[in-house]
Amino acid sequence: xxxxxxxxxxxxxxxxxxxxxxxxxxxxxxxxxxxxxxxxxxxxxxxxxxxxxxxxxxxxxxxxxxxxxxxxxxxxxxxxxxxxxxxxxxxxxxxxxxxxxxxxxxxxxxxxxxxxxxxxxxxxxxxxxxxxxxxxxxxxxxxxxxxxxxxxxxxxxxxxxxxxxxxxxxxxxxxxxxxxxxxxxxxxxxxxxxxxxxxxxxxxxxxxxxxxxxxxxxxxxxxxxxxxxxxxxxxxxxxxxxxxxxxxxxxxxxxxxxxxxxxxxxxxxxxxxxxxxxxxxxxxxxxxxxxxxxxxxxxxxxxxxxxxxxxxxxxxxxxxxxxxxxxxxxxxxxxxxxxxxxxxxxxxxxxxxxxxxxxxxxxxxxxxxxxxxxxxxxxxxxxxxxxxxxxxxxxxxxxxxxxxxxxxxxxxxxxxxxxxxxxxxxxxxxxxxxxxxxxxxxxxxxxxxxxxxxxxxxxxxxxxxxxxxxxxxxx
Amino acid sequence: xxxxxxxxxxxxxxxxxxxxxxxxxxxxxxxxxxxxxxxxxxxxxxxxxxxxxxxxxxxxxxxxxxxxxxxxxxxxxxxxxxxxxxxxxxxxxxxxxxxxxxxxxxxxxxxxxxxxxxxxxxxxxxxxxxxxxxxxxxxxxxxxxxxxxxxxxxxxxxxxxxxxxxxxxxxxxxxxxxxxxxxxxxxxxxxxxxxxxxxxxxxxxxxxxxxxxxxxxxxxxxxxxxxxxxxxxxxxxxxxxxxxxxxxxxxxxxxxxxxxxxxxxxxxxxxxxxxxxxxxxxxxxxxxxxxxxxxxxxxxxxxxxxxxxxxxxxxxxxxxxxxxxxxxxxxxxxxxxxxxxxxxxxxxxxxxxxxxxxxxxxxxxxxxxxxxxxxxxxxxxxxxxxxxxxxxxxxxxxxxxxxxxxxxxxxxxxxx
Numbered sequence: 001x002x003x004x005x006x007x008x009x010x011x012x013x014x015x016x017x018x019x020x021x022x023x024x025x026x027x028x029x030x031x032x033x034x035x036x037x038x039x040x041x042x043x044x045x046x047x048x049x050x051x052x053x054x055x056x057x058x059x060x061x062x063x064x065x066x067x068x069x070x071x072x073x074x075x076x077x078x079x080x081x082x083x084x085x086x087x088x089x090x091x092x093x094x095x096x097x098x099x100x101x102x103x104x105x106x107x108x109x110x111x112x113x114x115x116x117x118x119x120x121x122x123x124x125x126x127x128x129x130x131x132x133x134x135x136x137x138x139x140x141x142x143x144x145x146x147x148x149x150x151x152x153x154x155x156x157x158x159x160x161x162x163x164x165x166x167x168x169x170x171x172x173x174x175x176x177x178x179x180x181x182x183x184x185x186x187x188x189x190x191x192x193x194x195x196x197x198x199x200x201x202x203x204x205x206x207x208x209x210x211x212x213x214x215x216x217x218x219x220x221x222x223x224x225x226x227x228x229x230x231x232x233x234x235x236x237x238x239x240x241x242x243x244x245x246x247x248x249x250x251x252x253x254x255x256x257x258x259x260x261x262x263x264x265x266x267x268x269x270x271x272x273x274x275x276x277x278x279x280x281x282x283x284x285x286x287x288x289x290x291x292x293x294x295x296x297x298x299x300x301x302x303x304x305x306x307x308x309x310x311x312x313x314x315x316x317x318x319x320x321x322x323x324x325x326x327x328x329x330x331x332x333x334x335x336x337x338x339x340x341x342x343x344x345x346x347x348x349x350x351x352x353x354x355x356x357x358x359x360x361x362x363x364x365x366x367x368x369x370x371x372x373x374x375x376x377x378x379x380x381x382x383x384x385x386x387x388x389x390x391x392x393x394x395x396x397x398x399x400x401x402x403x404x405x406x407x408x409x410x411x412x413x414x415x416x417x418x419x420x421x422x423x424x425x426x427x428x429x430x431x432x433x434x435x436x437x438x439x440x441x442x443x444x445x446x447x448x449x450x451x452x453x454x455x456x457x458x459x460x461x462x463x464x465x466x467x468x469x470x471x472x473x474x475x
Numbered sequence: 476x477x478x479x480x481x482x483x484x485x486x487x488x489x490x491x492x493x494x495x496x497x498x499x500x501x502x503x504x505x506x507x508x509x510x511x512x513x514x515x516x517x518x519x520x521x522x523x524x525x526x527x528x529x530x531x532x533x534x535x536x537x538x539x540x541x542x543x544x545x546x547x548x549x550x551x552x553x554x555x556x557x558x559x560x561x562x563x564x565x566x567x568x569x570x571x572x573x574x575x576x577x578x579x580x581x582x583x584x585x586x587x588x589x590x591x592x593x594x595x596x597x598x599x600x601x602x603x604x605x606x607x608x609x610x611x612x613x614x615x616x617x618x619x620x621x622x623x624x625x626x627x628x629x630x631x632x633x634x635x636x637x638x639x640x641x642x643x644x645x646x647x648x649x650x651x652x653x654x655x656x657x658x659x660x661x662x663x664x665x666x667x668x669x670x671x672x673x674x675x676x677x678x679x680x681x682x683x684x685x686x687x688x689x690x691x692x693x694x695x696x697x698x699x700x701x702x703x704x705x706x707x708x709x710x711x712x713x714x715x716x717x718x719x720x721x722x723x724x725x726x727x728x729x730x731x732x733x734x735x736x737x738x739x740x741x742x743x744x745x746x747x748x749x750x751x752x753x754x755x756x757x758x759x760x761x762x763x764x765x766x767x768x769x770x771x772x773x774x775x776x777x778x779x780x781x782x783x784x785x786x787x788x789x790x791x792x793x794x795x796x797x798x799x800x801x802x803x804x805x806x807x808x809x810x811x812x813x814x815x816x817x818x819x820x821x822x823x824x825x826x827x828x829x830x831x832x833x834x835x836x837x838x839x840x841x842x843x844x845x846x847x848x849x850x851x852x853x854x855x856x857x858x859x860x861x862x863x864x865x866x867x868x869x870x871x872x873x874x875x876x877x878x879x880x881x882x883x884x885x886x887x888x889x890x891x
Contacts, residue, residue, distance in 0.1 A: 105687075106780045106811070150634045161632060163641070164609040173868070183606075184778040185863035186844055187888040188650070188872055189595075192608060192641030196634050216690065240550035242573055242662025282691060284725040339632040343551040373632040374551075413632040428635050429625065436624035437637045439875040443868065455636065 001067065001087065006044050009065045013047055013089070021048050021095075032072065032090040037080035037420055043070070043090040050095050052170060052178045052205035059203065060176035062089045068452050071112065071199040073145025077136040078337055079418025079443040081149060081198050082303050085453040091203060093144045099208065107211040108167070113144020120209070123475040129211040132159030135414070136322040144204050150196030152414035154321070157372035158246035158288075159212060161414060163195040168208030171201075174445045182208065193440060198416050198453040201444040215246075215280035219290050220314040221298040224271035224304040228252045228355075228367050231273040234300035235371040238277075239344050241296065243289050247278040248372030255324050255368045262327040265313075265320035266313070272301055275371070276321055302313050324368040325379065333383040335366070336393050338400050342409030344374040353403040354378045361396040363389065375413035376404065402427060417455045425457055481517060484528030484854045488515070488535040495540040497557070497615060497623060497654035504652060505621025507534055510879040515883045516648035518590025519561065521582040521765060524847045525594050526647050528854045529726035530885030537678035538589055538652070544568060545655060546629065553612065553629055558589025565658075567745040574660040577604040581765045585756060589653040595645025597778075598761065599695035600719070604661065607644065613657035614640040619881040623654070631659045639696075649887045650876040666719035667747040668731065669756050672718075672738055673711030674698065680785075681741035682716060686808050687781070689737060691730035693722040693809070697760065701803025701816070705763035707756065708747060714804075716743070719757055761806065764814055765847050771825040772818035773848035773856070777840055781811040782783070790839040791815040798832045799824075814846070826852050833857055859888050 001009070015024045023029060023046040032046040033039050044067060047058040062069045068088035075082050084090050097114035104127035109120060117138035121130040134153040135141055141151070147169070152161040159165070168182035169191055181190040194201055225231040231250045232342040238245060251259070252273045260269050267274050275297070294305050308314040320327075328335055344351045351367065354376065358365035364381040380396055382389040401411045401424055411417070411424050425434065434456065440457075441448070478487045489512075494500040507514045513531035517523060518538055541559035548570035556565060562583040569575050579598020580586040594606060601607075613627030616639075626639035643653055674682055679698065686696050699706050700714035708715050718734065720727045731748065738746055749756050765774065777787050784806050794819055795802040805814035817832060819825040829848070833856045836843060841861035848856055864867075866889045873880075873891045885891075 009718065045656060068639075103780075105782050150633055150638070156632055160605060160609055161634070164605050165640065174532050179864050179868070181863065181865050183608075186842070186859045186861075187645075187863050187869045187891075188863065188867045189608065189641045189645055190868060192644075193637060193639070196638050213692070233514050235800070239552060242552075245663060253855075282722070282726045282729070284729070285723050288723065288725075291664065311546045343548065343553065343629055345548060345550045370632070374630055375632050408629055410628050410630055412635045413630065415633055416634050417636065425636060428628070432622050433625045434636070436618065436622065436626070440637050440639060440642065440872070443871040443875045 001044055004351060005065065009061065009067060010045050012061045013045055015057060016061060017047060017049060017054050021050070021054065022046070023048070032092065033084065035075040035077045035080060035082040037078055038083060038417065040083040040085050041087055043087055046090045048092050048095050050171060055091065055172045055175040055203050055205050056178055058089060058091055059172050059174070063174065063176070063449055068449050069203070070451050071148065071203050073142035074137070074140050076141040077145065077149060077151060077418060078339070078415045079420040081176070081418035081451070081454055082418050083419055085419055093142065096205065102127070102350055104129060109209045109211055111143055111207050111209060113142060113207065115143050117141050117143055117146055124211050125214070128214050130214050131209060132165050132212050133162050136325065138322070143207055143209070147195050147204055147207055148197065148199050149416040150414070152370070152373070152381060154247040154249050154370055156414065157248060163192060165210045166191060166195045166207055167210050169194060169204055170206035171299065172203040172205055174202070174447065174449060178205065198418060198454055200441060200454055201450060203450070217283040217286040218278065218280045218314065220308040220317055221277045221288050221290060221293070222267060222306045222317065223274065223275040223302045224268040225273045225278065225300070225302055227272035228351045229348045230301055231275045232351050232371060234275055234297050234302070236345050236347055237296050237300065238293055239372060241292070243281070243292050244281065244374055245277055245289065245293065245372060246280040247276065249276040249321055250274070250367065250369055250371040251276070251321065251324060252367040254364065254366035255328060257304040258327040258331050258366070259320040259324050262324060262330060263316065263320035265316040267317070267320065267379070268304055276317060328366055332381040335379040335381050336397055337377055337379050338397060339412045339415040340401055340409055341373065341413035342376045342404050342405035342407045346407040346409065347371060347374055350376060350407055350409065352403055354400055357396050357399045357403065361392040363392055363396055370413070373413060374409070398424070422455055423457050425455065478535070480520070481537070482850065483515065483523070483532055484850060486528065486532040487816055489533045490536060491535045493537045493540050497541065497617060500536065500538065500541065500652055500654055501617035501621045501623050503536055504617050504619055504881065508619045508621065508879050511879065512881070513884050516593070518559065518587030518651050519582070519585035521586045522590060522594040522596065524850065524853060525858070526886040527858045527890070528885070531881045536652070538585060541654060544828060549574065552660045553615070553631065553657065554660060555629060556588055556657060557655055558587060558653045560588045560635055562586045562588060562591055569660055570663060573663045575663045576610050576658045576660050577601070578607050579761055579832070581761045588656050592644045592653055592656055593646060594646050597812065599697060599807050599810060599812070601670065603692065603694045610658045611640045611644060611656055612659050614643055614653055615655040616643055616651035616653050618651050619877040619879060627657065629657055647883065647886055649882050649891060664723070666722060666724045666727040667753040668727050669753040670716070670718040670720065670731065670734055670746050671708045672716040672743050672746040673709050674713035674716055674743055676712035678742040679713040682738065682743055683808050685737040685741045686712045686718070689730070689733055691726060691733060693718045693730070696808040698808060699760070699763070702763045702805070705759045705766060707759070717760055719880055767847055768818045769822065770849040771820070771822045773829055773852070774814060774816040774846045775843045776846050777813040777815065777843040779811045779813070779842070781808060784811055784813050787813045787840060790836070793831055794835045794839060797835065798828045800828050800832055802837040809825040828853055862889050
């Protein structure tokens with residue numbers, strides 16, 4: 001953008017939002033150039049609106065200048081969804097961080113998009129309620145971003161991802177108009193398609209969320225196995241037996257050692273893999289489920305079984321699990337995390353393929369994943385300063401996705417496509433499938449001003465697969 | 476096939492088509508689209524009266540021959556079926572391996588998967604298990620121009636590309652024809668128990684409050700007034716509580732004890748428990764949502780918060796009284812739904828009173844929608860209630876997916 005035009009855009013934004021609502025200095029903008037995936041170029045401005053009207057003003061101004069708008073929450077996304085790839089205006093929702101209402105009787109909360117995920121469960125706790133989706137980033141990630149990416153987390157296994165919990169929302173459309181929609185509106189499910197649209201259809205400015213009743217009894221157990229495949233077999237048999245666990249998470253030895261070094265939660269460090277099991281519900285059922293799962297674990301050759309004896313111990317196990325990627329970051333120069341999902345019975349095969357691919361490319365790999373959902377998170381460890389490793393990690397990442405698709409799976413279970421996997425979308429969907437998705441986008445945002453360069457492949461011709469970007473997350 | 480079976484309002488279709496494959500379905504749509512003929516999709520015809528009567532209607536496309544189970548791996552807890560499969564087939568296939576999908580479709584033996592999804596059907600157990608839309612993990616559809624397009628897949632957690640399945644669910648066949656749907660399933664609860672209790676005069680409010688406070692939540696909790704044919708129990712002055720308990724034997728037994736004491740405290744003396752026939756009895760209650768009294772009744776659904784069902788029921792009662800119509804209701808304590816069936820004793824009286832009722836309810840019950848009404852009367856009624864704020868966007872969506880207006884034009888909200 002020409003300096004004169006950029007100055008005019010910045011002036012108009014400042015006029016609309018006040019001097020505290022707009023950042024323009026390069027050192028300030030640097031913080032808005034990246035997310036947890038990678039960095040890119042600086043935006044022209046970062047806007048920090050306080051309400052939906054200010055969001056609408058930003059949209060109108062950016063549109064008038066022909067500048068793209070990239071919405072952003074806490075920037076914890078792992079696929080470059082909040083990266084301003086071609087500059088433009090980054091619209092941070094972080095200042096819109098109020099819980100607007102909490103209706104315990106009807107179990108509904110209304111929040112602004114900048115409310116931190118965990119803060120909602122904390123606010124609802126006195127009423128015996130909590131919010132279901134709990135991405136590992138829940139201590140910092142924001143509900144608006146969670147909704148935009150249809151985030152999941154360990155408990156998506158039992159409670160579903162964000163889309164099952166967002167029952168209404170307010171959004172600002174490409175014209176700068178503000179609209180409330182709910183899933184009970186007469187007509188098309190606008191709420192349902194906005195959730196998970198990764199900021200490409202509109203800007204979410206408020207959410208109406210379903211709250212759940214806190215279960216009366218919770219048990220958290222840890223089973224040790226000699227390897228990830230055995231642990232995966234155990235998960236497949238638990239799921240197949242129809243035992244109602246609320247979370248089934250696996251970590252391999254690499255990850256366990258990294259989390260133990262940092263958290264000392266008490267995971268067995270010698271085992272090849274550990275399975276974290278949570279069962280919640282009515283007290284007698286929870287005990288029966290735990291016994292049944294322990295028996296299945298024995299059948300799958302568990303080396304050790306431990307049940308957390310206190311709430312504190314449970315929380316420590318969870319904190320360590322949710323901090324796994326961060327803990328690995330302390331010991332690895334860089335890592336690249338994948339998010340492929342496979343049918344649950346294919347989990348052992350998928351893990352075997354991941355390990356074979358990592359070996360083939362001479363890369364260390366750590367596995368931490370939502371096993372109950374078949375959602376893998378292999379973390380390929382590399383050093384970005386070494387070109388060989390950088391090339392290898394890109395190639396291995398692609399091979400893993402292809403292998404998971406081959407097993408009947410898909411390329412993202414909860415992180416999103418973003419910038420990172422846009423060129424991989426045609427591995428999963430045909431040109432017709434993608435063109436149909438483009439019809440939806442065209443109805444919302446024909447000018448493609450919202451988060452361009454995301455989700456959809458860059459090629460003019462659909463069906464073309466390109467090499468993913470080499471700029472990868474650093475720890 | 477007799478065209479009469481496919482009559483809508485006062486229209487009869489010129490042709491009735493019965494495709495046996497998705498490719499045939501797509502080819503039929505393309506042909507209609509190219510020749511300017513309007514097509515309406517049919518499943519089991521259990522909810523065909525939803526929405527307005529289409530403005531144009533040339534071809535009926537009956538999808539019930541698309542009835543194959545495509546893929547079923549019980550250990551994955553997923554299943555893929557063609558849209559013409561009956562809901563009862565899905566239930567039976569899954570029950571055989573101890574699983575279910577909580578669609579709660581009325582008349583499940585006739586209702587199809589595609590029709591149930593396209594109708595956006597909302598059942599009472601959604602408060603416990605979630606909505607049908609949340610169990611759909613993938614779809615394959617045919618667009619009006621014959622394009623076959625997939626969304627989602629066969630994995631239970633998936634954020635790859637837009638979740639277009641959400642758009643098709645509830646679109647009443649106005650954006651695309653659902654050819655295949657993939658579901659995630661749940662383990663079937665080992666015990667189902669239906670508790671039925673007549674509510675004596677003055678016990679209703681306390682019953683509702685006590686049920687909301689139950690520590691072990693029922694899978695569904697309805698208070699039914701009327702619907703004598705479907706509810707096999709004597710109704711109390713304040714209606715009849717129908718409550719479904721699902722879970723392990725221990726949990727259901729504990730819930731039963733808790734329920735009895737909660738009802739006792741609300742002044743409800745007797746509770747009948749139905750165990751072996753619980754599924755059948757609950758299915759009869761679901762049927763009541765769309766059951767008619769011939770051409771002398773119509774039924775509305777009002778959606779709202781559980782805390783505000785009473786004023787909505789009162790509003791129905793007020794407008795019904797003013798128009799000399801008999802009111803029967805199903806109040807869903809957990810979801811906040813109110814189902815209201817209005818009837819007259821004589822067919823000859825009904826049409827006039829129904830039209831007046833429908834006109835007057837637009838202020839007090841603007842959001843209520845018609846679930847079922849006599850076919851000939853439907854054209855004169857407001858099927859949709861107040862339009863949503865997103866109506867202009869919905870029009871644009873329609874124009875992107877079905878620019879020629881091939882798919883049931885005029886059936887949807889705002890004449891879409």
